[in-house]
Amino acid sequence: MTTTTRPMHLAAHFPGVNNTTVWTAPRAGSQIDFSSFEHLARTAERGLFDFFFLAEGLRLREHHGRIHDLDVVGRPESLTVLAALASVTHRIGLAATVNTTFNEPYELARRLATLDHLSGGRAAWNAVTSPDAFTGENFRRGGYLDRAHRYTRAAEFVATARELWDTWTPDGTPRPFAHHGRHFGIEGEFTVPRSPQGHPVVIQAGDSAEGREFAASAADVIFTRHGTPESGRAFYADVKARLAKYGRERDELRIMPGVTFVLGDTDADAQERAAEIRLQQVSPQNAILALEQVWGRDLSGHDPDGPLPAVDPDPTASATRGRVAHGDPLETAARWRALSERKGLSTRQTVIEATGRQSFVGSPRTVAERLVEFVAADAADGFVLVPHLTPGGLDEFVDRVVPLLQERGAFRSEYGGPTLRSHLGLAEPVWKG
């Protein structure tokens, strides 16, 4: 088995709201009750993970103008859940996704600094932008920002938060601040002293050129979708190469793809379980939904066990709102058709195969080995694990894979320090008062 001297970083994503959570499984529990968050966070801490990660939702998805009803939906607000989790965990980092489009720097910087104090230096912020006016209908600001401005606002937002986090001197003296930029003109006094980590850890998620540049300039961790070795290596090289122009070292940014895993006693067992999970994730109704998302048409009468529709997608239509669309629908349809013809797959089988993102499938030994290889090949610095089950989906990984990683020296055997920055091997930011 491969060994590496570069230890990996591990984080856990709470599998709440998405179409990959298998809510029909007998062991599936609540995605709302605090006990679910407590279970997963404590499991991740038992596994010595770097951090526990929560996504964000600001508008329920709609499909054909009606609220989408097939997937797990409904979640509590992240920063409040994490503040409560700070009470029942001791070392693990606590990361919240909070968008920069529908918040204001003063308030959010204060909430994040508060979480850092309440957790003894374990706070992280995944800074994202919100996609559209659809989400904006829930907010005072509405959907006023085009794509380019979303990122300039995000960059200025993070920079402004950092200015606020630096307003108290390290010896605890508050000083006034004034920020007058393109998006924000604010001044006054920040109410929270410099937090235990100096600044909460900043995470960036997203894959666009703007997103990569933003991450290279400002983020401590980048959360990516590149869960295969090939795309991972290309992404890793690209983003790490962007750091130098901001005067940053390669080790100042951790690259962590979000990945799924399926374990079994043997590789064959795991493959069988993985296939079962895909069938649960892509119900006949969900197969039609996936089809409609690409085709942009009402296909409610289509037989999921029959072939793909003969008609072409309507590239101008958008059946689903509240979810980020990926790729050109005509290209996607062509790819799906080729796949379906080549393998003789039904609509549902095609969707299962085309949309599958099960990154690591195998026995604990196989999965451990692949994770180690992935990091050794410079395809990532670690992983954000996305289990299929709430809240017990990480138990097996922590019990069976983590010990194998530790045996090989590929993962820590104890927490080295109290803060998330210490887990990630990131220095405390220099005070720039």
Place this chain on the structure above:
Amino acid sequence: MSATAPLHLAAEIGGPPRYDPAHYIDLARLAERGALDFVTLGDSFLRPGLDALAVLARVAPATHRIGLVPTVTTTHTEPFHVSSAVATLDWVSRGRAGWYVDVSTTGAEARLFGRRPAAPADELWQEAGEVADASARLWDSWEDDAEIRDAATGRFVDRDKLHHIDFEGAFFSVRGPAIVPRPPQGHPVVVVDGTGGPAARVAARHADVVLVRATAPERAAALRAELRRRAAAHGRDPRALRVLLALTVDLGDIETAPEPGLESGPPLSAGGSYYRGGPVDLAELITRWHRGGAVDGFHLTPITPGRDLERIVNGTVALLQHRGLFRTFHPGGTLREHLGLARPANRYAQERGRA
């Protein structure tokens, strides 16, 4: 008001800024040992200190029964975020959350956000009322049984039980529904300091608990009667309003005050009521006002939380309990149960039922 109506007691645990959660956990546990209905934690964007709602979320798993009521302001915040955060506090505390509604009146606060100038209190409280209204609708936007997990049809939720609120106010609009499912209490408990004019209007319409400031029982009784009359005018059950006297207390080193009562110290703020004396005399005062039917209870703000809250719980409350005037344990699990307030019906479920 019958003299046997239950007495409600609450305490503020803020004070000079502290940044370690253990401080707040200790105070909340102390109040919980005294079986108080709830603790409040004041907040503003100007006051040095941590975000109050987050602090009480941190306190929630470290306590079991005590109600947790942070101040969350409505002037420079997003109503959708406010409603989500308060609902989440209710989830993480398993039904013990409240929301002390307040506004930001100063230019200094406005400059921290740079989005709008300071505005008159009338306007800000009108907006606060809209935020309370929109929040209550968002809390109802999921019916209690909206999550169905129907494997046979593949449906996780029954979308007929999820509702756009389509709130259009003078200050903002919210489409809805909420992201957070309906919280355990249905609606977390809304607390408003209803002493001032514009705040009293919001309190009568939206609050479950109203704090009033008065220096004589007759004045407090009149304020309560007026609040109830206005609540009834809004179509509310006036008995579902708890009116607590807001009292700043300094239990100092004085074991017994020569002149117990509200007049024994200088008022701390305009219209504020202030008590300086010993814990036993405070118990006498509470008994007298409550038996006289002036108020439903008291919200006590200790001058020095660590010292005075200990004296309130181990002195004043212990004596009230000994005399059978205050409960010795929390018979229920939620803050609404402590306050004797029913879990609100869901307006959308009711509308559907009528349709």
